[in-house]
Amino acid sequence: MEMTRREGLAAVLALATTACSGNYSSPVNSVGAASTIDSLHKLAKAKGMRFGSAVGAGHSGSGSFRNTGYASLLKRDCGILVAENEMKWQSLRPDPLSFNFAPFDEILAFAEKNNMATRGHTLMWHRPQWQPSWLEAYDFGTNPATEAARLLTTHITTVTDRYRGRILSYDVVNETVMEDSTLAQTAISRAIGGTETLVDLAFQTARAQLPDAQLVYNDYMSWEPGNEKHRAGVLKLLEGFRARGVPVDALGIQSHIRIDTYDPSTGTGPRQEREWRKFLDEVVAMNYDILITEFDVNDQALPGDFSARDRSVADYAKAYFEVMLDYPQLKDVLAWGMCDSYSWLQEFKPLRTDGLAKRACPYSADFAPKPLHSKLAAALQTASAR
Template sequence: MKNKKPLIYLALAGFALGFVQKSELTLKDAFKKDFYVGTALNYRQISGQDAKATELIKQQFNTISPENLLKWEPVHPQPGKYNFKPADDYVAFGQQNKMFIIGHTLMWHQQTPKWVFEDEAGKPVSREVLLKRLEEHISTVVGRYKGKIGGWDVLNEAIDDQQGDLRKTKWLEILGEDFAAKAFEYAHKADPKAELYYNDYSLYRPEKREGVIKLVKSLQAKGIKVTAIGMQGHYGLTKPSIEQIEASLVAFSKLGVHVNFTELDIDVLPNPSRRQGADIAETFAADQKYNVYTAGLPDSVQQKLTQRYADIFALFHKHRDVIDRITLWGVTDADSWLNDWPIRGRTSYPLLFDRNYQPKPAFQAVIQTAKNKL
């Protein structure tokens, strides 16, 4: 999976036209010997409507994830009806640019249409009916991109936030505790060569870590291979600590799986939620005290963001033997979901490129970590 060709460090130069010049070291080149560096794409970028972002993606990244267009609701909105055009364009973009393409996500309790779990009368379907629908969906979607999409988030966010138990969802309620095994089995059958992942947020928390370890061990006991665990990196400026992140990274690697950081961003804004994470169901009403940088990010906060990214990528570089991929959740600050979560309309600054497609100070700090000898 990793490119082991010798890394040639290019001379650092200035910036022009809002992009990193070709003579400038890029993210994908800086970490070429270590792991893929990627981003999540929206359809405007894939279709070329956001040409500046598209160019930035081509320059900086060698793996891509689809932000929404391969989730069940967008790609399979009605029984027997699929909407493959956006996904086809996404995969074609990745192929044209020789990128490692990720599929996200096959089984999730969010963004799955109600009809999946109900009969024509609106009552819950039987286990047999739901299994048939799940297999048909996975077989159709994964099968369509067999040999093109290299890795799939098979199961997303199936562990409860508080206790680390299986999350109470329609999948668990109707199928029982083997719902995860069935999803992985169907995905492997549809494309035996694809890498298969479990993906979740707040995995630095001991309760969730133990829940994921229990889940993965149960799959392994059935002979089901989990290629990697995706740790969603929705972090803040100070929490979680590097030690907390590292503890889970090391614990997961002891399962014999690799670890990907799949949705990396750093929220610099005050958060009304008492929890760190990415529970999209948890939203709040607009309140100006949680949207404090509408005129721009103060230099003091910019420096904290820069140091935070440097520390996190130093950790990634340290554990590059078990990390295959780092994916930032968005290209520029303007693209980030954090502008609208947990409060809509905020001005957020969580990524490495600003709203003018310019690299932020954190970008150079990240590049520098690749050069540090550990």
């Protein structure tokens, strides 16, 4: 799944050039209508939670704080933000010797100006195709383990020193479990002596830097059929952390939930609710908190009709949140974008066979709230206090 679930940063950024095309049209043009709806963060805050979203630092025609329409959604609904790409190694580390902090600094400044917290994503995205090309080609020299450890710890200490006291929750490691339950391998993990060694050092370095921060392992295992081995691999990794005394506080559950097969009898798609609850039970039994870090709904198998599709997306999300909000360990919920036209899913393959845009987010292309927004609001209103 990973080779196609993100076609690369270039494709995500290129989406901005087509974000306002007619393919994203909504049946209702209600500019300003969102001003009368409930704030998702306000509802979450009343229950001791936070609601937020990913955001970019791109131009005014993208899912960026520079886009005044998009920024208004963030200000209305969000109490916490996360950079969609700007803290990843691909963006932050143009070469082994330098850092490009400017884009992320601008996101952080926007968040702080609007009294929003910010999450750090990510100190290590551990898949070879999502690391900068220079890192995969790097010459680790005659003592590769020492050089690999130096590269990793220098990166983490540099980032956490810069944002000390301003970022209190980090996805320290992102997506190191493969879908067959094995651990990913990269040039840096091979150099250091194995993936567990690399990942453990990342968390240990982050904890030494940030004794009081929330340190998160983040991954995309989910409740759809076909995720069984991935879930098992994540549980094994979490068990290993506890056995080795690695300082991991929480599991970030990306929650890119998907409707890959349409079931007309339910109007949505298949899910393994019982197995998913068992997975979550095992996670919290190991004393991990949980976060929803990247929520959206991939509607690729649903019929094209906007109204029916929006209802199905909302119903599928409602069922998911009914499960997730049963766990008091869940305190943060972040969408991976608030508006359909800027969603990374528009470039995620397979695309819809009818050529229509995916309707994955709480707001349509014209910034009108959708049934998904209403269902999220209802779920937060009825959630137990944390």
